[in-house]
Amino acid sequence: xxxxxxxxxxxxxxxxxxxxxxxxxxxxxxxxxxxxxxxxxxxxxxxxxxxxxxxxxxxxxxxxxxxxxxxxxxxxxxxxxxxxxxxxxxxxxxxxxxxxxxxxxxxxxxxxxxxxxxxxxxxxxxxxxxxxxxxxxxxxxxxxxxxxxxxxxxxxxxxxxxxxxxxxxxxxxxxxxxxxxxxxxxxxxxxxxxxxxxxxxxxxxxxxxxxxxxxxxxxxxxxxxxxxxxxxxxxxxxxxxxxxxxxxxxxxxxxxxxxxxxxxxxxx
Amino acid sequence: xxxxxxxxxxxxxxxxxxxxxxxxxxxxxxxxxxxxxxxxxxxxxxxxxxxxxxxxxxxxxxxxxxxxxxxxxxxxxxxxxxxxxxxxxxxxxxxxxxxxxxxxxxxxxxxxxxxxxxxxxxxxxxxxxxxxxxxxxxxxxxxxxxxxxxxxxxxxxxxxxxxxxxxxxxxxxxxxxxxxxxxxxxxxxxxxxxxxxxxxxxxxxxxxxxxxxxxxxxxxxxxxxxxxxxxxxxxxxxxxxxxxxxxxxxxxxxxxxxxxxxxxxxxx
DNA sequence: GCAAAAGTGTTCCGACTACACCCATGC
DNA sequence: GCATGGGTGTAGTCGGAACACTTTTGC
Numbered sequence: 300x301x302x303x304x305x306x307x308x309x310x311x312x313x314x315x316x317x318x319x320x321x322x323x324x325x326x327x328x329x330x331x332x333x334x335x336x337x338x339x340x341x342x343x344x345x346x347x348x349x350x351x352x353x354x355x356x357x358x359x360x361x362x363x364x365x366x367x368x369x370x371x372x373x374x375x376x377x378x379x380x381x382x383x384x385x386x387x388x389x390x391x392x393x394x395x396x397x398x399x400x401x402x403x404x405x406x407x408x409x410x411x412x413x414x415x416x417x418x419x420x421x422x423x424x425x426x427x428x429x430x431x432x433x434x435x436x437x438x439x440x441x442x443x444x445x446x447x448x449x450x451x452x453x454x455x456x457x458x459x460x461x462x463x464x465x466x467x468x469x470x471x472x473x474x475x476x477x478x479x480x481x482x483x484x485x486x487x488x489x490x491x492x493x494x495x496x497x498x499x500x501x502x503x504x505x506x507x508x509x510x511x512x513x514x515x516x517x518x519x520x521x522x523x524x525x526x527x528x529x530x531x532x533x534x535x536x537x538x539x540x541x542x543x544x545x546x547x548x549x550x551x552x553x554x555x556x557x558x559x560x561x562x563x564x565x566x567x
Numbered sequence: 568x569x570x571x572x573x574x575x576x577x578x579x580x581x582x583x584x585x586x587x588x589x590x591x592x593x594x595x596x597x598x599x600x601x602x603x604x605x606x607x608x609x610x611x612x613x614x615x616x617x618x619x620x621x622x623x624x625x626x627x628x629x630x631x632x633x634x635x636x637x638x639x640x641x642x643x644x645x646x647x648x649x650x651x652x653x654x655x656x657x658x659x660x661x662x663x664x665x666x667x668x669x670x671x672x673x674x675x676x677x678x679x680x681x682x683x684x685x686x687x688x689x690x691x692x693x694x695x696x697x698x699x700x701x702x703x704x705x706x707x708x709x710x711x712x713x714x715x716x717x718x719x720x721x722x723x724x725x726x727x728x729x730x731x732x733x734x735x736x737x738x739x740x741x742x743x744x745x746x747x748x749x750x751x752x753x754x755x756x757x758x759x760x761x762x763x764x765x766x767x768x769x770x771x772x773x774x775x776x777x778x779x780x781x782x783x784x785x786x787x788x789x790x791x792x793x794x795x796x797x798x799x800x801x802x803x804x805x806x807x808x809x810x811x812x813x814x815x816x817x818x819x820x821x822x823x824x825x826x827x828x829x830x831x832x833x834x835x
Numbered sequence: 836g837c838a839a840a841a842g843t844g845t846t847c848c849g850a851c852t853a854c855a856c857c858c859a860t861g862c
Numbered sequence: 863g864c865a866t867g868g869g870t871g872t873a874g875t876c877g878g879a880a881c882a883c884t885t886t887t888g889c
Contacts, residue, residue, distance in 0.1 A: 814840080
């Protein structure tokens with residue numbers, strides 16, 4: 300038996316794959332003849348949707364209230380089952396458009412949870428169907444996002460630190476999504492997908508500070524590093540928001556970023 | 568409609584999700600009543616298995632020859648379909664143990680490809696079953712790995728730069744796996760999962776140089792940085808391999824690494 | 836001795852930190 | 863004026879790149 304080292308997989312997999320040995324022995328080498336019984340799956344897409352409330356300096360995650368079994372009256376991540384002819388990506392988009400109206404977003408696949416017994420429906424069902432979840436994470440612009448309240452199902456933004464016990468293994472997925480969000484911010488320009496077309500350097504700083512916590516560089520040095528990347532264009536336009544000196548509005552220059560795309564670099 | 572930016576997803580998804588609009592309109596909000604027709608899936612696990620031939624300085628990937636339709640006589644990534652009661656992880660382990668005998672390895676989930684029409688069998692089948700692939704990538708110790716030739720099916724290590732046209736979308740998966748391997752090497756100590764218990768700093772250097780190419784730091788600086796991390800223990804034992812001064816044998820100190828685990832750091 | 840590989844040290848330079856300080860606005 | 867936030871500059875320090883140099887082996 301090989302010694303599998305899953306140590307870089309940061310999730311606690313204990314709940315996910317209960318590691319029960321498969322009924323078939325490995326002696327039955329896969330051949331056209333005598334194939335072992337294959338599992339049948341329904342595939343779900345669950346999405347961790349983040350947004351940043353820069354006014355209140357809070358990182359929010361979108362939750363929906365369940366009204367059916369299993370886990371009735373639990374909050375959960377927005378999700379759906381994949382339909383015929385629909386790609387995973389389409390399904391993820393569909394969840395988003397059903398729950399919110401948003402113009403700008405960043406969406407990426409996270410991880411696939413597929414161990415047996417992660418969904419109670421598996422045991423209920425007469426026929427042996429498994430439920431698999433292809434989780435995604437998304438970042439949307441808070442100010443530009445309207446929740447679609449369909450009257451019945453609850454839907455709400457939760458501050459990350461006040462998220463309750465969720466249905467299924469959704470707390471795990473959320474934790475994983477948060478980690479991914481942090482590293483995405485540090486290593487790629489996701490932030491600009493979620494900022495307005497024009498923004499001040501202060502806006503960018505607020506976003507980073509809210510997501511990454513207060514434990515990173517001060518505003519002054521953040522500015523310098525950001526500008527040194529030469530991917531922001533100063534429009535020259537000034538904006539005044541209450542007290543203080545008016546700030547320049549900048550634009551993200553996608554073309555200037557192009558050559559840096561694959562280079563190892565730090566954005567923060 | 569939201570503007571989805573998938574730009575950080577480096578794969579060319581064109582082959583994967585053919586982006587055909589789902590038959591159901593988004594107007595039919597998901598409700599307990601009138602659910603849209605759900606797709607039924609078989610779930611496959613395909614694994615990009617890398618190993619490093621430090622003698623010949625080559626990065627190798629394990630391929631198997633297909634003997635059934637579809638894609639008969641094409642090389643492909645080792646894979647299998649998930650059986651009843653088997654977790655994704657178990658299935659990935661099973662593929663590994665069926666194809667090779669190995670003692671040390673690193674295994675991690677990569678990405679899930681699930682668009683419709685990625686598998687020709689979908690159209691053949693009378694009933695509408697979709698095939699989804701949860702891809703993994705693995706790194707194994709080359710010197711410690713024996714291929715299991717079962718007489719019939721071809722199985723071989725291919726140098727990465729000589730990989731032919733593969734079945735399905737496996738070339739894409741391979742490309743993605745290679746990227747992941749590179750970043751794993753840089754940001755985590757995967758290398759030590761695949762090196763012998765004791766190794767010289769030259770061994771580590773060879774491994775890094777082979778995977779990352781010749782375009783990185785010289786041996787001298789590599790040494791210095793690696794030792795500064797204080798995660799390698801000098802056993803004091805010297806080893807002589809042909810000409811040149813004998814090298815010290817080192818051991819990876821997992822406990823010393825523990826506190827660094829979650830810290831952002833560069834290993835290279 | 837010479838080649839080859841291991842291992843050490845040193846110099847240079849760029850980047851990041853931590854500030855101090857100036858600028859432009861609202862009140 | 864003063865508070866507030868924007869923006870610039872600088873001195874100290876840390877770390878990586880480049881490369882010279884020493885050490886210990888095989889032949």
